[in-house]
Amino acid sequence: MPQLIAAIRTGHDPVGKLPSGAFHRTLETQLNCPKCDATYNLVVDYDASVGRFFEEESRRPIMMLRKAIMLGHGDGHGVAHFETAGVAVTSFLPPKTEEQLAAEAAVEAARHEGPKRVRELRPAMGRPR
Numbered sequence: 001m002p003q004l005i006a007a008i009r010t011g012h013d014p015v016g017k018l019p020s021g022a023f024h025r026t027l028e029t030q031l032n033c034p035k036c037d038a039t040y041n042l043v044v045d046y047d048a049s050v051g052r053f054f055e056e057e058s059r060r061p062i063m064m065l066r067k068a069i070m071l072g073h074g075d076g077h078g079v080a081h082f083e084t085a086g087v088a089v090t091s092f093l094p095p096k097t098e099e100q101l102a103a104e105a106a107v108e109a110a111r112h113e114g115p116k117r118v119r120e121l122r123p124a125m126g127r128p129r
């Protein structure tokens with residue numbers, strides 16, 4: 001059975017919930033971005049991690065996490081928490097800060113204001129309607 005493995009960026013807290021199980025274990029193996037110094041810790045359910053076939057079962061999920069981390073380099077490793085059981089990789093995004101929300105609202109407001117401003121400015125620019 002494939003194992004659910006989470007990759008959590010070093011220095012960050014998990015964003016989503018961790019793999020089920022009362023105890024978790026951080027594997028000694030870390031995943032590194034090949035292009036920068038970003039590193040991710042691998043977190044698994046403790047019982048699963050001591051299972052006999054763990055190495056075999058974890059190979060594919062780890063491979064997929066490695067790829068997700070590599071692809072994350074392009075966006076500055078904004079995703080601090082990935083999770084996969086070897087089928088699809090889930091990205092957990094941190095909740096937005098108030099600053100981010102305010103910036104988004106400002107952009108949205110500007111978008112609504114844009115055409116209106118243009119209309120207001122048009123006569124002043126002397127353009128025919």
Ligand SMILES: [Zn+2]
Pocket residue numbers: 033034035036037038072073077
């Ligand atoms: Zn990177």
